[in-house]
Amino acid sequence: MSQLAGAGRLTRFALRLDAWKLVPWIAIIALFPLASYSAYDSLFPTPRDAVVLEVSLQTNPAFTLLFGHATNLETAAGFTTWRIQVFGMFFTALMAIFTVTRHARASEDTGQAELVDSGAVGQHARLASGVLLAWAASAAVAALIAGTLTAAGAAPEDALALGGMLGGMGIAFAGVAAVTAQIGSYARTANALAAAVLVASYVLRGLGDTLEDAEWLLWTNPMGWAELIRPAAENNPGPLALLAAVGIATAAVGARLARRRDFGAGLLRQGTGPDRSTAGISRHTVRLSRGPIASWLATSALLGFVYGIVAGTMSGFFSENPFVQQILAARAATEEDLVFAFVQMLTFIMAIIAAVFGVQLALRFAVEEDERRSEWVLSAPLARARYLAPTVAAALGAPTVAVAVSGTVLGTTAVATGTRADAWLVLLQTLAHAPAVWLAAALALALVGAAPQLRWIAWLALVYWIVLTLFGPVLKAPDWLMDTSPFHVIPRITADDADWAPVVVVLAIAVVLITAGFAAYRRRDLRTV
Amino acid sequence: MSAVSITGLVKTFGRTRALDGLDLEVREGEVLGFLGPNGAGKSTTLRILLGLLRADSGRVELLGGDPWRDVVALHRRVAYVPGDVSLWPQLTGGQAIDLMGRLRGGLDETRRAELIDTFELDPSKRGRTYSKGNRQKVAIVAALSSRAELLVLDEPTAGLDPLMEALFREEIRREKAAGRSVLLSSHILAEVEALADRISIIRQGRVVETGSLEQMRSHARTSVAATLHGGTDQLTSMPGVHDLSVEDHRVRFTVDADGLGSAMNTLATHGVTALTVTPPSLEDLFLQHYGERIPPSGNGAEGIAGEHTRAADDGGRSPRRRPRHRGTPREEERTEDGGPQ
Numbered sequence: 033m034s035q036l037a038g039a040g041r042l043t044r045f046a047l048r049l050d051a052w053k054l055v056p057w058i059a060i061i062a063l064f065p066l067a068s069y070s071a072y073d074s075l076f077p078t079p080r081d082a083v084v085l086e087v088s089l090q091t092n093p094a095f096t097l098l099f100g101h102a103t104n105l106e107t108a109a110g111f112t113t114w115r116i117q118v119f120g121m122f123f124t125a126l127m128a129i130f131t132v133t134r135h136a137r138a139s140e141d142t143g144q145a146e147l148v149d150s151g152a153v154g155q156h157a158r159l160a161s162g163v164l165l166a167w168a169a170s171a172a173v174a175a176l177i178a179g180t181l182t183a184a185g186a187a188p189e190d191a192l193a194l195g196g197m198l199g200g201m202g203i204a205f206a207g208v209a210a211v212t213a214q215i216g217s218y219a220r221t222a223n224a225l226a227a228a229v230l231v232a233s234y235v236l237r238g239l240g241d242t243l244e245d246a247e248w249l250l251w252t253n254p255m256g257w258a259e260l261i262r263p264a265a266e267n268n269p270g271p272l273a274l275l276a277a278v279g280i281a282t283a284a285v286g287a288r289l290a291r292r293r294d295f296g297a298g299l300l301r302q303g304t305g306p307d308r309s310t311a312g313i314s315r316h317t318v319r320l321s322r323g324p325i326a327s328w329l330a331t332s333a334l335l336g337f338v339y340g341i342v343a344g345t346m347s348g349f350f351s352e353n354p355f356v357q358q359i360l361a362a363r364a365a366t367e368e369d370l371v372f373a374f375v376q377m378l379t380f381i382m383a384i385i386a387a388v389f390g391v392q393l394a395l396r397f398a399v400e401e402d403e404r405r406s407e408w409v410l411s412a413p414l415a416r417a418r419y420l421a422p423t424v425a426a427a428l429g430a431p432t433v434a435v436a437v438s439g440t441v442l443g444t445t446a447v448a449t450g451t452r453a454d455a456w457l458v459l460l461q462t463l464a465h466a467p468a469v470w471l472a473a474a475l476a477l478a479l480v481g482a483a484p485q486l487r488w489i490a491w492l493a494l495v496y497w498i499v500l501t502l503f504g505p506v507l508k509a510p511d512w513l514m515d516t517s518p519f520h521v522i523p524r525i526t527a528d529d530a531d532w533a534p535v536v537v538v539l540a541i542a543v544v545l546i547t548a549g550f551a552a553y554r555r556r557d558l559r560t561v
Numbered sequence: 562m563s564a565v566s567i568t569g570l571v572k573t574f575g576r577t578r579a580l581d582g583l584d585l586e587v588r589e590g591e592v593l594g595f596l597g598p599n600g601a602g603k604s605t606t607l608r609i610l611l612g613l614l615r616a617d618s619g620r621v622e623l624l625g626g627d628p629w630r631d632v633v634a635l636h637r638r639v640a641y642v643p644g645d646v647s648l649w650p651q652l653t654g655g656q657a658i659d660l661m662g663r664l665r666g667g668l669d670e671t672r673r674a675e676l677i678d679t680f681e682l683d684p685s686k687r688g689r690t691y692s693k694g695n696r697q698k699v700a701i702v703a704a705l706s707s708r709a710e711l712l713v714l715d716e717p718t719a720g721l722d723p724l725m726e727a728l729f730r731e732e733i734r735r736e737k738a739a740g741r742s743v744l745l746s747s748h749i750l751a752e753v754e755a756l757a758d759r760i761s762i763i764r765q766g767r768v769v770e771t772g773s774l775e776q777m778r779s780h781a782r783t784s785v786a787a788t789l790h791g792g793t794d795q796l797t798s799m800p801g802v803h804d805l806s807v808e809d810h811r812v813r814f815t816v817d818a819d820g821l822g823s824a825m826n827t828l829a830t831h832g833v834t835a836l837t838v839t840p841p842s843l844e845d846l847f848l849q850h851y852g853e854r855i856p857p858s859g860n861g862a863e864g865i866a867g868e869h870t871r872a873a874d875d876g877g878r879s880p881r882r883r884p885r886h887r888g889t890p891r892e893e894e895r896t897e898d899g900g901p902q
Contacts, residue, residue: 141650141689218650218689307655307684312663320649404647408700411611411641411713412664413633558613560604 035287038153042161046135047168054169057127061120062176065194068115069184072108075507082106085506087355091370094377097238097342098502100259109181109190109264113197115503120198121258122234124173125205128166129226132209135162136286138219140295149295156287159213163206163283170202193263193272200261200275204254205230207279210286217298224327230255231331235338242342254278313414317422320400321393325430328389329437335385336438339378340445346371347450371453375446376461376524382438383465383519384498386431390473391490394427397477398484401559416554420481424546427473435462435469461525467538468518472497474542474549481549484559562625564589564711564742565610570619572605572766579605581766582619587711587744592737594757595746596847602766603746604644607715610744611641624711637665640709642717644746646696648688654699655684661703673706679728693720705732712736712743718752730755754843762850769850774843781841781849782815785824790832799824810834 076082082105089095089102096102099118104110136159139145148158174195181191209226216222233253240249240256250256257271257278293299311319318325350356350367359365397420400406410419439462443455476490497517504514514520518541521534565587572580580602587593597603608614610623612632621628626635648657662668677684680698691699697720704712712733718726733743733756747753753760754774761771770777782803789810796805796812801820806813816824828836 302651302687304683304685305653305656305687307653309652309656309659310663311656311660313660316660319652404643404645405649407608407613408641408643408646408661409664410613410632411636411639411643412661413636413666414664415633555615557615558608560608560614 035154035156036160037157038151039157039160039164042148042153042157043164043168046161046165050131050134050165054127054131054165057123058169058172058176061123061127061198062173062180064120065112065116065177066180066184069108069112069181069186071507072111076105076111079106082111090353091356091359092374092377093242093342093346093349094374097242097339098377098381100237100241104265107264109186109194112181112186113190113194113263113265115506117194117197117259117263118234118255119499121201121255122230124170124198124202125230125254126227127173128170128202128206129209129212129223129230131166131169132159132162132206133213133219133222133226135159135165136210136213136290137216137222141219146295156290159210159283159287159290162213163210163286166206166209167203167279170199170206173202174199187264189267190264193261193267196269196272197258197261197263200272200279201254201258203279204257204275204282205279207282207286208254210283211289214286214289214293215299217300217302221298221300221323224323228327235335239338239342243345244348313409313419314422314425317426321396321426321430324389324392324396325426328385328392328430329434332382332385332389332434332438333441335382336441337445339382340442340451341449343371343375343378343442343446343451343453344449346374347452368452371451372457372461372524372526375442375453375458378442379435379439379458379462379465380501380519380522382442382462383435383469383522384494385438386434386465387469387472387494389434390427390431390469391476391494393430394423394473394476394480395487395490397423398480398487401484404560407558407560410558417550420477420550420553423480424477424549427477428470431469431473432463432466435466439463457526464525464535465519465522467535467542468497468522471518471538471542471545474545478545478549478552480553482552482556562589563587563622564624565593565744566620566622567606567610568620570606570609570621571617572602572609572614573617579766580609580619583763583766584768584771585761586771587742588759589742590737590740591758592733592743592745592756594753594760595744595763596748596750596753596760596843597746597763598748601763603763604715606763607641607713607744607746610713611636611639638710639713640665640704640707640711641713642697642700642704642715644715644719645693646700648691648696648699650687650689652688653685654682654688654691654695657688657699658684658703658706662706665707665709668703668706669708670706673702676702676705676732679732680725694722694725697721698725701729701732705736710741712741712745714743715746716748717745718747718749726752750843750847760843762847764850770846777843777846778841779818781846782817783821783841784813784815784837784839784845785828786811786813786837787828787833788812788835789828790834792831795827795831799827 076085086102086105099114102114105114139148139158145158177195177198178188178191181194182188205226208229209222212225212229213222216225233255236249236253237256237259240246241259243249250260254275257274260271261268289299347367350360350370356370359370360367400409406419410416436459439459442462443453443458446453446458447455472490472494475493476487479487479490497519500509500514500517501519504517504520515534518538521538523530523532523535563586565585567583567585570580570583571578583602583606585595585606595603595606605614609616609621610628612628612635615629623635624638628635648654658668658673662673680702682695682698682702688696697717701717704714718729721729730752733745737743745753745756757774759771759773760777761768763769772780789812796802796807796814799816799820800823801817802814802824804813804815814824
């Protein structure tokens with residue numbers, strides 16, 4: 033155990049360092065279920081209201097694909113589970129990934145780790161402290177959810193199962209991150225690799241939920257196992273034990289791999305590179321973001337493809353759903369309408385992905401300033417506006433390409449698999465989201481230009497818009513509130529009464545934000561500390 | 562025209578007054594040593610000169626222009642080496658040098674190759690794999706291979722080994738010979754002493770002294786240590802003598818440039834058997850301005866003697882400027898005499 037000597041002390045130290053980073057994550061993830069549980073009675077005054085929602089959700093398999101099965105909405109615990117499971121799992125896993133990477137990898141990039149490792153600590157102590165901290169945070173999420181929901185009146189076993197579902201994901205992905213931290217040479221690569229595992233897991237479980245006879249897919253990945261716990265319905269302990277076991281096993285693999293790499297290097301080594309370059313500031317900016325651009329475009333294409341395949345199964349789904357058959361028989365809607373409702377939901381998700389991409393590209397500009405490379409670059413004859421411009425172009429342009437790619441792939445895949453849809457309309461609907469994507473990026477650009485220390489607001493706004501757009505209608509949010517989301521005001525292009533005025537407003541706000549970002553960046557001091 | 566001319570510069574960060582009425586001038590073609598400890602305001606001054614920070618008040622002129630307004634035009638004529646060079650982790654040093662060159666509209670290819678060779682820099686390594694010294698070299702090569710008229714260097718040799726430091730000094734001399742002006746911020750006294758035509762000492766956001774090393778020396782006192790054959794009674798009345806201490810036949814004191822001659826005459830009449838005269842080093846000058854931060858001397862008697870005489874003749878000066886001489890000659894003498902070691 034001498035390899036772990038000092039791990040306890042390091043974990044306590046890490047906890048002190050990270051407490052303020054972790055508290056918001058834990059609080060937001062853990063209190064969201066309570067809010068949803070408490071709102072249940074006012075949302076669904078009678079059991080019939082809940083059944084209506086359940087049935088209407090079943091007409092659109094996009095909901096199942098994105099959020100899992102909505103099976104037990106007649107109880108508050110069942111509704112809470114449906115509402116938060118995918119988001120909760122996703123964010124708990126991200127929290128665990130970032131925590132482990134910060135200690136096991138990022139600290140090597142910044143040199144803190146050298147200081148720690150040279151102390152009287154075991155070879156694996158630093159990795160262990162990061163993993164332990166992530167596990168503790170995951171356990172805190174689980175305990176908070178179980179405690180608050182039980183206190184609010186939920187059955188303790190339902191509350192525990194839901195808490196365990198999220199906490200288990202955190203434990204499993206802390207282990208995954210312990211492995212990816214050894215593979216990537218940079219913290220960013222390590223995070224991206226672990227996030228890729230998370231996204232793949234999300235997509236696989238979506239297919240497992242949606243496609244026929246595909247439940248076995250749930251057994252192939254952590255998010256699938258977590259779903260198989262089925263909180264508030266079956267409350268299975270088996271999959272939870274599997275998540276914990278995988279977390280421990282992968283952490284051990286991470287420790288083994290750690291011995292096979294050098295300090296500061298990854299198993300994926302980057303050798304020497306070209307000693308000359310002709311890049312100016314534009315090519316330089318793109319070059320810095322080459323990795324994220326490639327991986328986000330690939331993700332967009334993959335999502336378009338997967339969603340396209342699912343769309344292809346729609347006909348079979350509709351023919352088996354008695355409620356849908358009623359709607360079609362009453363001529364209340366055509367199959368094309370229902371398909372397009374499904375597709376519109378998917379195009380929204382792809383727009384969200386593109387917005388995350390755009391915000392990330394925009395915020396990298398602030399990292400350059402934090403790490404004081406901006407200072408050096410701006411000592412050259414380069415106006416501030418000229419320096420910011422390529423980032424603006426990338427943060428607006430690259431996500432636009434991403435939605436175009438995902439829309440094209442989705443449309444063509446859906447048509448190729450026999451969906452009754454028009455590939456061209458699918459692409460147009462996806463592109464219709466571009467102004468909302470630009471607004472998200474524009475907010476990030478304004479913050480980067482004016483107040484980079486407040487740039488987290490860009491992420492906060494994006495999360496707010498996602499949650500509001502996805503759940504606002506279900507939660508009967510008032511119109512004025514819904515209209516605060518640029519993604520909500522994008523009309524369905526096939527509707528006769530499509531209202532484009534709000535889109536013009538969205539565009540105008542985006543232009544104002546970007547202009548403000550430029551103006552502020554020209555006028556302010558560079559951050560030097 | 563001066564390359565840099567600053568008067569009454571003030572810059573505050575929140576409540577901290579980083580620069581408090583700073584005056585600085587770099588004449589064309591000279592190397593100005595900008596000397597001060599960490600946190601005195603050196604980097605802030607340089608960043609204002611480069612238009613990275615905006616001055617609160619005061620007049621700042623860079624190559625005849627306004628560094629905040631005329632950024633692009635001025636930066637074509639200025640090259641900068643930041644204090645702590647941060648490179649792009651995934652880009653090579655060569656790519657970083659070429660980016661800076663490209664932004665300046667081209668660099669001197671021969672000079673680039675020559676400098677990379679001189680500093681033994683491997684330009685194909687990635688930014689993250691360089692040591693601190695090598696990151697510094699990347700920025701130095703980028704700056705020196707530009708065709709700038711003014712070099713602004715913020716502690717450029719931090720992290721360089723002594724051999725590279727010597728090579729760097731050689732390169733700066735070449736730059737100077739080529740007619741370029743250099744603003745060299747540093748806390749390394751030897752480097753400034755070796756390179757600078759003039760020196761400005763900054764303290765708590767103000768330049769407290771400016772001049773050539775010779776001028777500064779003439780203001781500062783020479784340290785004298787002597788062993789006398791005869792008595793020491795007349796010494797106290799010598800003009801311009803300070804910090805006098807007498808132990809049996811050994812005397813130590815510092816003396817102003819004006820009083821040096823008469824002091825030597827007086828010593829001669831007392832029968833000198835041993836004599837050490839040490840001109841003030843840059844370190845002494847520096848310590849004159851920062852003396853109060855030095856921990857009290859271990860040798861009680863000397864400390865008190867020094868304090869005493871200083872207090873007596875310090876009347877008109879600001880309390881901040883408390884000179885104290887703890888030069889090398891005493892150290893040497895102690896060793897020789899088997900003194901309080």
